[in-house]
Amino acid sequence: MLITNIKGLVGLHPKDKLVLRGGEMKNLPVLENAWLLLEDDLIKDFGKMSEIPSHIANLNTQISGTGKYVFPSWCDSHTHIVFAASREEEFAMKIQGKTYEEIAAAGGGILNSAGKMQRATEEELYESASIRLKQMILKGTGAVEIKSGYGLTLESEIKMLRVIKRLKADFPISIKATFLAAHAFPTEYKSNQKGYIDLIINEMLPKIAAENLADYIDVFCEKGFFSVEQTDEVLKAGAKFGLKPKIHANQLSVSGAVEVGIKNNAISVDHLEETNQETILALKNSQTIATLLPSCSFYLGISFADAKSIIAANVAVALATDYNPGSTPSGNMNFVVSLGCIKLKMLPEQAINAATLNGAAAMEISKELGSIAVGKKANLFITKPMPSIAYLPYSFGETQIETVILNGKIYNG
Numbered sequence: 067m068l069i070t071n072i073k074g075l076v077g078l079h080p081k082d083k084l085v086l087r088g089g090e091m092k093n094l095p096v097l098e099n100a101w102l103l104l105e106d107d108l109i110k111d112f113g114k115m116s117e118i119p120s121h122i123a124n125l126n127t128q129i130s131g132t133g134k135y136v137f138p139s140w141c142d143s144h145t146h147i148v149f150a151a152s153r154e155e156e157f158a159m160k161i162q163g164k165t166y167e168e169i170a171a172a173g174g175g176i177l178n179s180a181g182k183m184q185r186a187t188e189e190e191l192y193e194s195a196s197i198r199l200k201q202m203i204l205k206g207t208g209a210v211e212i213k214s215g216y217g218l219t220l221e222s223e224i225k226m227l228r229v230i231k232r233l234k235a236d237f238p239i240s241i242k243a244t245f246l247a248a249h250a251f252p253t254e255y256k257s258n259q260k261g262y263i264d265l266i267i268n269e270m271l272p273k274i275a276a277e278n279l280a281d282y283i284d285v286f287c288e289k290g291f292f293s294v295e296q297t298d299e300v301l302k303a304g305a306k307f308g309l310k311p312k313i314h315a316n317q318l319s320v321s322g323a324v325e326v327g328i329k330n331n332a333i334s335v336d337h338l339e340e341t342n343q344e345t346i347l348a349l350k351n352s353q354t355i356a357t358l359l360p361s362c363s364f365y366l367g368i369s370f371a372d373a374k375s376i377i378a379a380n381v382a383v384a385l386a387t388d389y390n391p392g393s394t395p396s397g398n399m400n401f402v403v404s405l406g407c408i409k410l411k412m413l414p415e416q417a418i419n420a421a422t423l424n425g426a427a428a429m430e431i432s433k434e435l436g437s438i439a440v441g442k443k444a445n446l447f448i449t450k451p452m453p454s455i456a457y458l459p460y461s462f463g464e465t466q467i468e469t470v471i472l473n474g475k476i477y478n479g
């Protein structure tokens with residue numbers, strides 16, 4: 067497939083550039099007035115229109131890029147899109163001033179989703195997650211991480227992970243699965259937390275590893291959820307089965323989660339709405355990616371992460387949706403990129419890099435995805451005609467995406 071007269075080809079990082087740290091995030095290479103050739107599922111070549119070789123100019127399948135930009139697909143490295151039911155009843159509670167913790171204590175929250183999950187069939191879960199995933203893809207997402215964590219029993223956690231495995235097989239995008247049984251303590255283990263940790267470590271993990279159902283392990287390390295010590299124990303057990311951590315850290319408080327994640331070689335520590343100088347220093351001295359989820363802050367009305375200080379500490383920042391029924395009922399990466407600019411004060415270039423190459427890095431797939439380079443996967447989107455790149459995050463809530471291409475083919479849902 068050949069795309070010609072492209073106003074700007076965005077995100078032309080060298081193929082061996084696998085992550086962008088700190089100051090590098092400002093650099094978003096763009097080729098103006100360009101052509102792009104895709105062959106099979108890969109990016110074959112690109113260049114300036116003024117220098118297009120005649121054998122390429124004569125090729126058949128052409129899309130006109132006049133006035134339009136071509137971006138690498140969004141890489142959404144943190145979602146919980148397998149869930150049994152929405153929770154809009156909590157929406158009204160939130161509007162009336164109840165906090166996330168109060169709603170959870172009143173029978174809402176993760177345990178509410180877990181109850182519904184236990185009653186849902188694998189087929190129902192697969193159907194509803196497929197609808198969500200299609201919508202996300204049509205909004206430009208070309209790679210996604212999906213977590214378990216609404217099961218909280220051996221059977222239900224496996225059910226969720228099997229749904230993710232089926233999505234992996236059926237969808238034309240990269241999908242990573244994360245095991246998040248340590249999301250909340252089930253009611254029956256409220257006064258026997260050790261019993262639940264033992265269940266995760268001794269029963270769930272071996273079964274999940276045997277069926278090869280997860281790529282990563284996650285823990286919600288937070289006051290009222292999992293302590294630093296419990297997080298450490300679960301992550302160490304996961305490591306024995308080759309699962310690297312991507313964890314929920316510092317969403318509601320500075321909890322020591324960042325440090326315990328880094329200590330256990332986390333690929334990413336996610337959320338970071340609450341940080342102090344020590345947490346930023348710990349990140350600075352690590353390879354761990356800081357994944358920020360501004361649409362969660364937006365929806366819950368909690369703090370926005372201090373992206374500027376984190377970037378100033380030379381850390382790699384990724385942006386992701388956190389799509390889930392409780393804290394972020396939206397999988398729109400375009401809106402996340404807008405919030406990255408508007409609320410996290412990231413420049414458009416920084417936010418776009420965070421949502422593409424660094425998002426791919428936070429799923430360890432940046433060798434194949436996250437930028438436009440010869441030999442990388444042809445997962446991209448073509449925008450509507452736009453005056454500039456900044457117009458995409460500027461026009462928040464609007465979708466500037468006109469055509470989605472996955473594996474070199476147009477995707478229509």
Ligand code: NIG
Pocket residue numbers: 175176179286314317362388390391392393394
């Ligand atoms: O990332 N913080 C923990 N987990 C989710 C929310 C889960 C829920 O409320 O259902 C999050 O925000």
Ligand code: FE
Pocket residue numbers: 144145146314388390
């Ligand atoms: Fe989350």
